[in-house]
Amino acid sequence: MTEVAQTPSIGKDDEEPGNPGGELRRRQNGREPDLAPHYLHRPAADQQVRLSVIVPTRDEAENIPALLSRLGPALAPLHAEIIVVDDSEDDTPAVLARHAADAPVAVRLLHRPPSARTGGLSGAVVLGARHARGEWILVMDADLQHPPESAGMLAGIALRHDVDVVVGTRYAGEGSNEGLGGAAREATSSWATRLAKSLFPRRLNTITDPMSGLFAFRRTAVDLDRVNPIGFKVLLELLIRHPGARVAEVAYEMAPRHAGHSKASVREGLTFLRHLWRLRSQRLVGQMREGPAATRDRLRELGRMIAFGLVGLSGLVVNTAALWFFYEPANLHHLLGAALATQLSTAWNFVLVDALIYRRNRQGALAGRAGRFFLLNNLLLLLRLPMLQALVWAGVGILTANALTLVALFLVRFLVNDRVIYAWGSTGRRDPVRMLVNLEAPEAAATPSRKRYQYLKYRYDVAGVVTIGSQIMLPELEFFRAQWIADSDVDIAVRVSDVGGRGPRRRAAMTEYANQSVLRYEEHLGRLGANFRIQLGSPIDIQVGPLLARSPHVVYTNIIEALLRFVLVSRGHMLLHSACVSLNGVGVMLSALTDTGKTATVLRLLRDHGGLFLSDDMTLISPDGVATCFPKPLTISAHTLRAVQAQDLTPAEWRRLQFQSRLHSKGGRSLALTLSRFNLPIMGINAITQRLVPPPKYSVDRLVPCRIGTTTQVEELFIIERGTPRISDLGQAETLERMIQNTDDAYGFPPFRYLAPAITIGEQGYGQLRQREREILTGFLSQVRSRVVASDRFGWADEIPRLLREERGEPATTQTAVLPAWPRWSGALAPSGARA
Numbered sequence: 127m128t129e130v131a132q133t134p135s136i137g138k139d140d141e142e143p144g145n146p147g148g149e150l151r152r153r154q155n156g157r158e159p160d161l162a163p164h165y166l167h168r169p170a171a172d173q174q175v176r177l178s179v180i181v182p183t184r185d186e187a188e189n190i191p192a193l194l195s196r197l198g199p200a201l202a203p204l205h206a207e208i209i210v211v212d213d214s215e216d217d218t219p220a221v222l223a224r225h226a227a228d229a230p231v232a233v234r235l236l237h238r239p240p241s242a243r244t245g246g247l248s249g250a251v252v253l254g255a256r257h258a259r260g261e262w263i264l265v266m267d268a269d270l271q272h273p274p275e276s277a278g279m280l281a282g283i284a285l286r287h288d289v290d291v292v293v294g295t296r297y298a299g300e301g302s303n304e305g306l307g308g309a310a311r312e313a314t315s316s317w318a319t320r321l322a323k324s325l326f327p328r329r330l331n332t333i334t335d336p337m338s339g340l341f342a343f344r345r346t347a348v349d350l351d352r353v354n355p356i357g358f359k360v361l362l363e364l365l366i367r368h369p370g371a372r373v374a375e376v377a378y379e380m381a382p383r384h385a386g387h388s389k390a391s392v393r394e395g396l397t398f399l400r401h402l403w404r405l406r407s408q409r410l411v412g413q414m415r416e417g418p419a420a421t422r423d424r425l426r427e428l429g430r431m432i433a434f435g436l437v438g439l440s441g442l443v444v445n446t447a448a449l450w451f452f453y454e455p456a457n458l459h460h461l462l463g464a465a466l467a468t469q470l471s472t473a474w475n476f477v478l479v480d481a482l483i484y485r486r487n488r489q490g491a492l493a494g495r496a497g498r499f500f501l502l503n504n505l506l507l508l509l510r511l512p513m514l515q516a517l518v519w520a521g522v523g524i525l526t527a528n529a530l531t532l533v534a535l536f537l538v539r540f541l542v543n544d545r546v547i548y549a550w551g552s553t554g555r556r557d558p559v560r561m562l563v564n565l566e567a568p569e570a571a572a573t574p575s576r577k578r579y580q581y582l583k584y585r586y587d588v589a590g591v592v593t594i595g596s597q598i599m600l601p602e603l604e605f606f607r608a609q610w611i612a613d614s615d616v617d618i619a620v621r622v623s624d625v626g627g628r629g630p631r632r633r634a635a636m637t638e639y640a641n642q643s644v645l646r647y648e649e650h651l652g653r654l655g656a657n658f659r660i661q662l663g664s665p666i667d668i669q670v671g672p673l674l675a676r677s678p679h680v681v682y683t684n685i686i687e688a689l690l691r692f693v694l695v696s697r698g699h700m701l702l703h704s705a706c707v708s709l710n711g712v713g714v715m716l717s718a719l720t721d722t723g724k725t726a727t728v729l730r731l732l733r734d735h736g737g738l739f740l741s742d743d744m745t746l747i748s749p750d751g752v753a754t755c756f757p758k759p760l761t762i763s764a765h766t767l768r769a770v771q772a773q774d775l776t777p778a779e780w781r782r783l784q785f786q787s788r789l790h791s792k793g794g795r796s797l798a799l800t801l802s803r804f805n806l807p808i809m810g811i812n813a814i815t816q817r818l819v820p821p822p823k824y825s826v827d828r829l830v831p832c833r834i835g836t837t838t839q840v841e842e843l844f845i846i847e848r849g850t851p852r853i854s855d856l857g858q859a860e861t862l863e864r865m866i867q868n869t870d871d872a873y874g875f876p877p878f879r880y881l882a883p884a885i886t887i888g889e890q891g892y893g894q895l896r897q898r899e900r901e902i903l904t905g906f907l908s909q910v911r912s913r914v915v916a917s918d919r920f921g922w923a924d925e926i927p928r929l930l931r932e933e934r935g936e937p938a939t940t941q942t943a944v945l946p947a948w949p950r951w952s953g954a955l956a957p958s959g960a961r962a
């Protein structure tokens with residue numbers, strides 16, 4: 127092995143996929159030589175690297191053997207490479223070269239000579255990241271404080287989840303920082319964290335460990351040119367510079383250092399403070415510049431400025447009166463008097479500003495806002511006092527001089543309030559829901575309540591493919607009611623239970639217990655809120671809190687359907703967002719963006735052209751082009767109903783409909799989506815809203831007389847659009863993308879986004895299931911002709927039958943696939959691959 131145990135050469139590398147050399151040169155401003163990692167070891171199967179693990183090292187020779195031998199197996203299944211960025215004076219590079227050959231993944235080394243060690247640890251990490259080949263980059267220490275096994279699991283989670291940054295946390299869930307070694311270090315670390323969080327209350331609000339040295343990020347989500355960290359805190363810089371990055375945390379237990387000693391020092395501590403100061407001041411400048419762009423918003427800001435001015439005027443009165451009091455009767459020095467008066471007027475102003483002007487922009491705790499408000503006014507006081515003194519010397523009366531200084535700084539005070547303290551922070555807002563993955567720790571099991579029974583009262587058999595048992599009635603699945611299914615045979619069980627902690631919490635959280643396949647969603651209101659828990663397995667066990675149990679629509683749409691979708695995929699079917707009817711024996715599928723007029727078209731096709739109904743919202747499809755019915759009740763608007771002149775609704779139902787359709791329209795949904803960007807108990811709000819005003823849902827045959835078909839061979843797919851009338855063919859690839867996008871949109875409402883990536887069914891993870899779903903759809907579409915039909919007069923229901931008649935001639939009178947006799951899904955109807 128001696129031939130590799132030489133000091134590795136610096137510079138040349140065989141290839142540079144991650145980084146065009148020009149960019150590197152530009153970044154380094156000619157200060158540093160071109161540095162690139164070279165391969166110490168490159169296994170044969172190294173083509174497709176998904177993950178680059180960056181390990182910064184400084185004098186870690188004793189840790190390298192153990193690091194490599196533990197990291198290797200942890201990374202083996204992940205298509206990874208290791209990039210060591212070394213600033214050592216000891217023989218770390220040589221030891222690394224000696225051990226690299228045994229690693230199952232590629233090992234690259236970038237040794238920085240003393241002249242090129244800019245940025246210390248952080249500089250090393252950023253430089254390494256520039257050379258990364260993987261789509262994900264994991265950063266970890268070399269001293270085994272970040273257990274390689276945890277690091278590997280964290281990377282696995284990152285690769286699977288739909289987020290941009292995954293932070294290894296010591297401060298949440300079962301994480302711990304005991305490995306830091308020493309109470310003093312632990313205390314410093316947790317205080318440093320608090321300091322950083324209080325300086326960036328919004329940007330770091332969902333993150334418990336922004337100082338972590340163990341983290342991963344998606345390469346495309348981070349602009350390396352925008353980060354220029356100094357010292358140890360790369361992650362902090364990354365989070366602050368990328369406010370829109372979606373973050374999840376993984377709780378891990380920090381281990382003690384394996385060998386050698388920590389490079390943390392008082393000097394690093396000072397560098398950290400300097401780093402914080404730089405981040406904060408740059409951000410402040412950025413915030414002050416981030417004025418509103420649209421005229422309307424500028425007018426609003428002007429309005430707030432006037433209001434702020436009025437409050438300020440009243441504060442000026444308070445301030446002047448107080449100053450008079452301290453100066454005249456109390457006989458204090460005028461500067462001291464001014465300082466005291468400022469505290470009083472600041473309190474006065476804060477109460478008014480916080481309660482009146484920025485009532486809707488309030489974020490975080492009252493104490494935090496008050497603290498920042500006082501801090502600002504006292505900093506400005508430091509500016510004002512010399513001004514005041516100068517004016518007094520110039521012969522201006524003390525009260526007048528004081529008022530002048532207050533007025534002079536009005537604009538600064540307003541802008542800092544408007545753009546910093548109460549900023550809407552519209553640019554890149556982080557998801558308000560905390561995502562936490564617990565690697566090893568077991569869930570603190572809630573004791574099953576004896577008040578509640580376990581029996582599943584309602585059973586459903588979804589087209590013979592998936593069975594569901596539920597304690598709450600699921601109106602969406604009413605068509606599939608199948609009470610003959612045995613309790614023990616269900617694939618998905620839904621029970622009412624107390625989920626989550628008793629007390630209220632600051633924000634909603636999705637917690638995943640990786641080793642138990644448990645997912646728990648909790649909202650602000652504690653057990654009273656819309657909490658749920660999912661245990662993946664067979665059966666999939668869903669527990670919903672009592673509030674959710676009263677809103678079956680919410681439970682169905684946001685939880686059950688999402689799971690049902692992937693169970694169906696694992697059994698070879700897809701729930702495609704589309705409507706389906708059978709017209710004279712021809713399977714016709716319709717797809718459209720929300721609120722185009724799909725439902726009205728479906729109803730008119732049924733009423734005017736004698737179609738069979740299969741589905742309106744989701745259709746169950748299989749790769750052979752067959753669609754199976756999925757007849758959920760239709761969500762209708764008053765508009766739709768008028769279009770088909772539904773007869774059967776009572777006057778009370780009509781009256782209610784006006785109201786219901788407004789709330790449950792596209793506008794209502796987008797309002798809910800907007801709300802979900804804020805730290806609100808969105809599922810709870812949703813559940814209560816739907817409880818008070820249920821969505822207007824009616825079974826299809828109550829709206830128009832029709833029959834329901836069970837399966838049909840789909841031959842035509844029409845994507846209906848509003849616009850200048852036209853009909854044009856759509857290629858398969860484009861149709862595929864559109865349909866996937868459309869289906870994703872249907873699942874856009876949280877918490878799907880937070881829970882989906884954790885879904886594993888059978889052996890298949892979320893990514894694989896998505897891939898499988900794509901294949902099913904590809905197969906399906908290969909059997910179908912796809913066209914876009916645009917109309918400006920809602921004329922699709924006339925246009926489509928006309929087209930079919932022209933192309934296929936007059937219909938034969940035979941109709942296919944009408945409902946079979948009871949029980950529905952037996953024998954030939956049950957698609958292959960259904961329950962064993």
Ligand code: GDD
Pocket residue numbers: 181182183184185186211212213246247250266267268269271306315337338339340358359387388389390
């Ligand atoms: N290339 C390079 N250059 N690597 C360095 C340098 C440097 O100047 N300084 C330290 N390292 C490497 C070390 O060799 C080790 O692999 C890793 O960075 C962490 O250094 P430690 O000296 O072990 O630091 P620590 O354990 O005190 O700090 C860790 O925990 C902090 C949180 O409390 C680090 O992970 C920090 O990033 C983290 O903030």
Ligand code: MN
Pocket residue numbers: 267269271383388
């Ligand atoms: Mn360490």
